[in-house]
Amino acid sequence: MISIRGLTKRFGETTVLDAIDLDIAAGERVVVIGPSGTGKSTLLRCLNFLDRPDAGTITLGDVSVDVTRASKKDALALRRATSFVFQNYALFANKTAKENIMEALVTVQGRPRAQAEQRALDVLAETGLANKADSYPAALSGGQQQRVGIGRAMAIGADLMMFDEPTSALDPEWVGEVLDLMRRVAERRQTMLIVTHEMQFAREIADRVVFMDGGCIVEAGPPGEVLDSPQDDRLRRFLRRVA
Amino acid sequence: MRALDLDYMLGLVPVILGYVPLTLFMAAAAMVCALVLASLMAVERVVKVPGLDAVVVLFISFFRGTPLLVQLFLFYYGLPQVFAFLTQINGVTAAIMGLTLHFAAYMAEAIRAAITGVDRSQWEAAQSIGMTQAQMMRRIVLPQATRIAAPTLVNYFIDMIKGTSLAFTLGVTEMMGAAQKEAAGSFLYFEAFLVVALIYWIMVEALSQGQKRLERHLNKAYAR
Missing domain, CATH: 1.10.3720.10 (MetI-like)
Structure with missing residues (x-):
């Protein structure tokens, strides 16, 4: 249901994504691993045009975009078919936890306020933050903020949820609760594309692990294969470093 | 004096x-x-x-x-x-x-x-x-x-x-213009302009109090 062909992104002279091909089936959980600076985050950010890709096509459900000819409308269509969890949470600081989740439902999806509020409260309950509905982000711990960030992405009901190193900015004590919430999301067969350095989590949650290096997908397959019997030298070196 | x-x-x-x-x-x-x-x-x-x-x-x-x-x-x-x-x-x-x-x-x-x-x-x-x-x-x-x-x-x-x-x-008769006109009759320029100055000062002070309250209100979302 998601099909990426020849996706390329350059920053100046540097090619960050080098003609990436990737298909993701509905309900599939794909984890992207690899050294820093190999384009993992850029891959995610190009899929919803936070970074504008230079070449390639992205097909997401019934939205198909040739990125060289993409209009503002195409970018919006991709963004509305996806949701994004940021490394640094990126909650709206002027809105409460509940309002952060309601925002997309009311402003973008045009749902009635009362309905959006109910949905937000339901999502907050699922994230275990029902009692924080009226708290502003500044009053929440890092772990709580990221759970609201995930809640905001869950509530949209997007075809594809993307997670850009969702635990990398967290104090170790908050990592567990965020990963737990992601596990619960995964259990619903939500299609997920996750960039993470949590290898144990990747092994547990992923249907497929994708190893990227130098802007290319070097190796991909079930976690058992990729993590336990890596074929490529770069992947072996990487796994030794993070082990 | x-x-x-x-x-x-x-x-x-x-x-x-x-x-x-x-x-x-x-x-x-x-x-x-x-x-x-x-x-x-x-x-x-x-x-x-x-x-x-x-x-x-x-x-x-x-x-x-x-x-x-x-x-x-x-x-x-x-x-x-x-x-x-x-x-x-x-x-x-x-x-x-x-x-x-x-x-x-x-x-x-x-x-x-x-x-x-x-x-x-x-x-x-x-x-x-x-x-x-x-x-x-x-x-x-x-x-x-x-x-x-x-x-x-x-x-x-x-x-x-x-x-x-x-x-x-x-040519607008506002606070300053009114004081000017009054003083032109009484020749008490100092008094007239002092009154104007004090009224401006009080207005601005009142506003500064309002400013503090406004900032407190705007900072509500950012309290830890």
Whole structure:
């Protein structure tokens, strides 16, 4: 249901994504691993045009975009078919936890306020933050903020949820609760594309692990294969470093 | 040195106070217009509309680069000689226009700085949930920029209240003009202008108290 062909992104002279091909089936959980600076985050950010890709096509459900000819409308269509969890949470600081989740439902999806509020409260309950509905982000711990960030992405009901190193900015004590919430999301067969350095989590949650290096997908397959019997030298070196 | 004529001053207070509504009206009208104009220019400076950007830059440069009094004279006495329809404009309107344009130029820069001060990742979060640029600005960026810019904007409003006294030079009888007229009869210039100064001072102090309350309100979301 998601099909990426020849996706390329350059920053100046540097090619960050080098003609990436990737298909993701509905309900599939794909984890992207690899050294820093190999384009993992850029891959995610190009899929919803936070970074504008230079070449390639992205097909997401019934939205198909040739990125060289993409209009503002195409970018919006991709963004509305996806949701994004940021490394640094990126909650709206002027809105409460509940309002952060309601925002997309009311402003973008045009749902009635009362309905959006109910949905937000339901999502907050699922994230275990029902009692924080009226708290502003500044009053929440890092772990709580990221759970609201995930809640905001869950509530949209997007075809594809993307997670850009969702635990990398967290104090170790908050990592567990965020990963737990992601596990619960995964259990619903939500299609997920996750960039993470949590290898144990990747092994547990992923249907497929994708190893990227130098802007290319070097190796991909079930976690058992990729993590336990890596074929490529770069992947072996990487796994030794993070082990 | 002669003693202050306190009785005269006390008698003058209600007369001058009668002109406070006009002063506040001019300042408030100019503030509202300037805020709208400044916000539009600030947003334009951030997103940079091709073609328009140069116009906005030129506007800001001119109105920051020339004195308010010169601008007021240019509008009120100068422009009607060039554009006949402007002769209809009275002093109050000209003062509001002048204050609007002058302060909009300053406020545009303050708001622009405040907009760029809103955490970039929140812009991206707004985009990621599918907001249009206008929705992002209106719902996420501008409310937070308002908080950042609020202290500066209140300072400009204070400046604006005091700036309305220049309407006197356009023949408007406001607080300053009224004091001038009174003093011309009594020759007690010091007393008359002292009353004006004290009333301005009290108004601005009252506003500063309001500013503190406003900032406390705006900072509510950011308390840890």
